[in-house]
Amino acid sequence: MDYATFxxxxxxxxxxxxxxxxxxxxxxxxxxxxxxxxxxxxxxxAKRKLKVYEEVSRQMGNVSHIFAKYSALVIESVRFxxxxxxxxxxxxxxxxxxxxxxxxxxxxxxANLLLIGEKGLEKNLxxxxxxxxxxxxxxxxxxxxxxxxxxxxxxxxxxKLREQFYDVLSKKYDDNIRKSA
Numbered sequence: 001m002d003y004a005t006f007x008x009x010x011x012x013x014x015x016x017x018x019x020x021x022x023x024x025x026x027x028x029x030x031x032x033x034x035x036x037x038x039x040x041x042x043x044x045x046a047k048r049k050l051k052v053y054e055e056v057s058r059q060m061g062n063v064s065h066i067f068a069k070y071s072a073l074v075i076e077s078v079r080f081x082x083x084x085x086x087x088x089x090x091x092x093x094x095x096x097x098x099x100x101x102x103x104x105x106x107x108x109x110x111a112n113l114l115l116i117g118e119k120g121l122e123k124n125l126x127x128x129x130x131x132x133x134x135x136x137x138x139x140x141x142x143x144x145x146x147x148x149x150x151x152x153x154x155x156x157x158x159x160k161l162r163e164q165f166y167d168v169l170s171k172k173y174d175d176n177i178r179k180s181a
Contacts, residue, residue: 042179043179046176046179048116049116049172049176050173050176050177052112052113052115052116053169053172053173053176054173055109055112056109056112056113056125056169057166057169057173059102059105059106059108059109060106060109060125060128060162060165060166060169062102062105063099063102063103063105063106063129063132064162066095066098066099066102067099067102067132067158069095070092070095070096070098070099070136071135071139071155073088073091073092073095074092074136074139074140074141075139075151076088077089077092077141077142078139078140078141078143078144078146078151079148081142081144084141089141092141099132099136103129103132103133106125106129109125110122110125110126110129113125118172120168121165121168121169121172124161124164124165124168125165127161128158128161128162128165131154131157131158131161132158134154135154135155135158138150138154139151139154
């Protein structure tokens with residue numbers, strides 16, 4: 001290889017290396033600059049609200065799941081009456097204990113919603129919990145004077161309140177995503 005080709009190749013390699021170095025320094029500078037930029041208080045509040053909304057949604061998903069298991073077992077007990085197996089009764093007792101624990105978490109979720117100023121959403125959540133409590137008072141093991149239609153109506157009321165809660169929560173969540181972006 002002659003010297004002219006060698007120097008041309010070396011010159012090209014030096015230019016490529018310099019370009020890569022400049023690109024790396026530029027990316028590093030941009031990354032550190034945006035990482036150290038203070039965010040506005042509104043953006044911080046919106047992100048905090050998003051976390052609360054996500055946690056409340058997760059908690060309500062647990063409540064809905066456990067209530068579904070509870071309602072299935074208690075409805076089964078009403079339909080079978082005295083012929084209902086003792087093992088299923090023990091399973092219902094366990095699910096009932098889980099549901100009580102979820103009510104505690106629901107109270108925590110209500111408190112978190114109040115902390116971020118969401119009184120309307122907290123009220124929807126409280127109504128949802130109250131309707132589940134009403135179901136538990138109306139549909140219980142050993143009750144025989146309640147019809148399948150009455151049970152279905154009580155469950156439908158619970159599902160309507162849950163849907164209303166999630167509609168409001170979803171709208172608030174979407175609004176806060178726009179604010180935090």
